[in-house]
Amino acid sequence: MFDPQTLLLSVLLPPFISFALNGLIPPLRKSKYAAALAIFSVFISTLASLILLIKRPGGELIFEWIPAKLFSPFLFGFFLDPFSIVMFFIVSLVALIVQVYSLGYMSEENPSGLGRYYTFHSLFAFSMLGFVASSSLLQIYIFWELVGLCSYLLIGFWYYKPEASRAAVKAFWVTRFGDVGFAIGMVILWGATGTFFLSELFVKAPELPTAYLSLCMLLIFFGAMGKSAQFPLHVWLPDAMEGPTPVSALIHAATMVVAGVYLVIRLFPLFQFTPEVLSFVIWIGSITALIGAALALIQEDIKRILAYSTVSQIGYMMAVAGAGAKSIAFFHLFTHAFFKALLFLAAGSIIHAISTNNIWQMGRLSKRMPQTTILFLIGALALSGIFPFSGHFSKDEILVWMHVKGFRIHFFILLFTAFLTALYMFRTFFIVFMGDKEAKQHPHESPWVMTLPMWILGLLALIAGFPKESLFKFLGHDSESYHSYIAYLPLSVSILGIMTAWSIYQMKLFKPSNVAEALSPITSALEKKLWLDDIYEWFYRGILDGLAYLCGWFDRYIVDGIVNATSWYIKQASSQLREIQTGRIQDYLYGIIAALLLLIWLSLGVFPVKDRINEEIVKPKDHIQAPSQYLEGEK
Amino acid sequence: MSLYPTLWAAFLMFSLGLFGVLSRRHLVAIIMGIELMFNASNLALVTIGWAYGVITGQIIALFAIAITVSEVAVGLALFLLVERVRKTVYADETNLMKG
Numbered sequence: 027m028f029d030p031q032t033l034l035l036s037v038l039l040p041p042f043i044s045f046a047l048n049g050l051i052p053p054l055r056k057s058k059y060a061a062a063l064a065i066f067s068v069f070i071s072t073l074a075s076l077i078l079l080i081k082r083p084g085g086e087l088i089f090e091w092i093p094a095k096l097f098s099p100f101l102f103g104f105f106l107d108p109f110s111i112v113m114f115f116i117v118s119l120v121a122l123i124v125q126v127y128s129l130g131y132m133s134e135e136n137p138s139g140l141g142r143y144y145t146f147h148s149l150f151a152f153s154m155l156g157f158v159a160s161s162s163l164l165q166i167y168i169f170w171e172l173v174g175l176c177s178y179l180l181i182g183f184w185y186y187k188p189e190a191s192r193a194a195v196k197a198f199w200v201t202r203f204g205d206v207g208f209a210i211g212m213v214i215l216w217g218a219t220g221t222f223f224l225s226e227l228f229v230k231a232p233e234l235p236t237a238y239l240s241l242c243m244l245l246i247f248f249g250a251m252g253k254s255a256q257f258p259l260h261v262w263l264p265d266a267m268e269g270p271t272p273v274s275a276l277i278h279a280a281t282m283v284v285a286g287v288y289l290v291i292r293l294f295p296l297f298q299f300t301p302e303v304l305s306f307v308i309w310i311g312s313i314t315a316l317i318g319a320a321l322a323l324i325q326e327d328i329k330r331i332l333a334y335s336t337v338s339q340i341g342y343m344m345a346v347a348g349a350g351a352k353s354i355a356f357f358h359l360f361t362h363a364f365f366k367a368l369l370f371l372a373a374g375s376i377i378h379a380i381s382t383n384n385i386w387q388m389g390r391l392s393k394r395m396p397q398t399t400i401l402f403l404i405g406a407l408a409l410s411g412i413f414p415f416s417g418h419f420s421k422d423e424i425l426v427w428m429h430v431k432g433f434r435i436h437f438f439i440l441l442f443t444a445f446l447t448a449l450y451m452f453r454t455f456f457i458v459f460m461g462d463k464e465a466k467q468h469p470h471e472s473p474w475v476m477t478l479p480m481w482i483l484g485l486l487a488l489i490a491g492f493p494k495e496s497l498f499k500f501l502g503h504d505s506e507s508y509h510s511y512i513a514y515l516p517l518s519v520s521i522l523g524i525m526t527a528w529s530i531y532q533m534k535l536f537k538p539s540n541v542a543e544a545l546s547p548i549t550s551a552l553e554k555k556l557w558l559d560d561i562y563e564w565f566y567r568g569i570l571d572g573l574a575y576l577c578g579w580f581d582r583y584i585v586d587g588i589v590n591a592t593s594w595y596i597k598q599a600s601s602q603l604r605e606i607q608t609g610r611i612q613d614y615l616y617g618i619i620a621a622l623l624l625l626i627w628l629s630l631g632v633f634p635v636k637d638r639i640n641e642e643i644v645k646p647k648d649h650i651q652a653p654s655q656y657l658e659g660e661k
Numbered sequence: 662m663s664l665y666p667t668l669w670a671a672f673l674m675f676s677l678g679l680f681g682v683l684s685r686r687h688l689v690a691i692i693m694g695i696e697l698m699f700n701a702s703n704l705a706l707v708t709i710g711w712a713y714g715v716i717t718g719q720i721i722a723l724f725a726i727a728i729t730v731s732e733v734a735v736g737l738a739l740f741l742l743v744e745r746v747r748k749t750v751y752a753d754e755t756n757l758m759k760g
Contacts, residue, residue, distance in 0.1 A: 607758065607759060608759055609758040610756055611752050611755075612684075
């Protein structure tokens, strides 16, 4: 029963069945069994992906959903390769953990809202699992849009809050903006090669002209930029924090936002033929890493700090994927999924306890919430890249790779980002958990249904870095070890960052406001989020609104005008024509008889007709000749 | 013997019936015109069947007579209903279809 096909289906189908049952049967969705069904289904997926991880089958499975002589749009294909198998494991495991955690976090939600929540979660798990295994570009696009939809639905889960529904629309808009590029690039590629299947594309696409291929890959990368919140399309991710915190942990930290990186990894055999696009990818990744970390430094909302941190970490992945090390990017994706989900869940535990997101209203939480403190600390250390936490290994690999491959500028940008990462993470830690003022509310430790999932993630965040060698072997990456001074640099700058945070926020050696004033141009730019939102708004109001007004005018007066004129003429004509409908039966009979006479006249052979059977021209007169002996009287 | 006198007679009957249908206002008169047209066509059928030496024309004529009888029955029933509902037996006064 453990053949690859069964395993694949038992990974993919349970969440879908859960979604379909919960979605189609309202009484089930409104009952408490909705959550149980969702969790059970994703548990089966996790088991199946664990078996896949142990058995490690390979190959591509193809299903036909409309028999159309192997015409590629009607085929569904799934890769079972190292990347998709490991990704199955990450997605289903984090989804399982987050769904269990949500039982505690969402306990105040009414049953129907909770059912809706778990229905969306099931759909998300299905689409994300489908996305990672898809082997055709069209199918990737379908699942890509599905995860985007789930993200939209879950950000706007509390749709009655205006900020939440606005954030949901913004997230959808911005990612959609990138997806337009993806769609165009995909279709151009299809037009040139005639296939959506990756395995065929990898053979055919490199024969295209480089400029042509570069254009396609650049457009596809736009989609990845939107989805993975890369500069300058990162603006939706911080706003997406309006959604429930477990959603942020699952979708906006561990799985969906890394879809863009995963896409670059998947399509790397094509990207490698377009060095210009790859250098663009590296630049975007590095800039995003730096800007995300800088923006995280001045945030006051704990979830926004983590959101910008996610932006920054995905920047790392993009940069190193662009530099040619897809396995290292994937490794960072792997470790990041665990420690960032852990950080989000810990933040959620705090928010659940004191119902505020503002870090200045927290303080001294280490006394009240010891477990959360330890878990947050594990996450923060892993994110900062301190040995022996998981983030250390992957971040080290990234920086060493950037240095060894000669990307000097990017190396220094990313190294500085590592310093900033430790700084903002421990700024948060010291303010929230240490500090000298107590939180006003009386926080309490979260129930076990929330802490247990966090402990599992904490364990994973601690140990996920150790199977580095075997993971690299599995992914087919020959990791070279560089025992040079470079290997110690990331760790040193991270420790430096922690020390800085400690001296500013714990020991109060100097005031943060003094530092901010000294760097006033930078801080004011950061406070305005680099004016990106303003630029987008200006673009929207100035250009798109004007364009929309023009289109509206054209539609109202030109298009509608043509339609209305047509209907007006027809109305006039028909009011003239109704005169001939007298209602008197004889008038109609005159018409019938006139038509009959006309037909008779025609059949007398005025117009010769073609015999359709004998293919010869015949005159109808010939057929109606009576036997001659009766015709003599006429002569 | 020639075919033509009988055919001319059928033609005349047909035209007469048609004239009746087109010119009369009374519904019963119209159906009488229609009957005349039917009989004309029956006459033509019998004649031509005879001319070709086949019996088919007579058979069809017999069928046509039978159908004509039932058609007249239905038609008269309809006219009775029209008279009852519309209070008129004149074709030009039953003009519900006037546009």
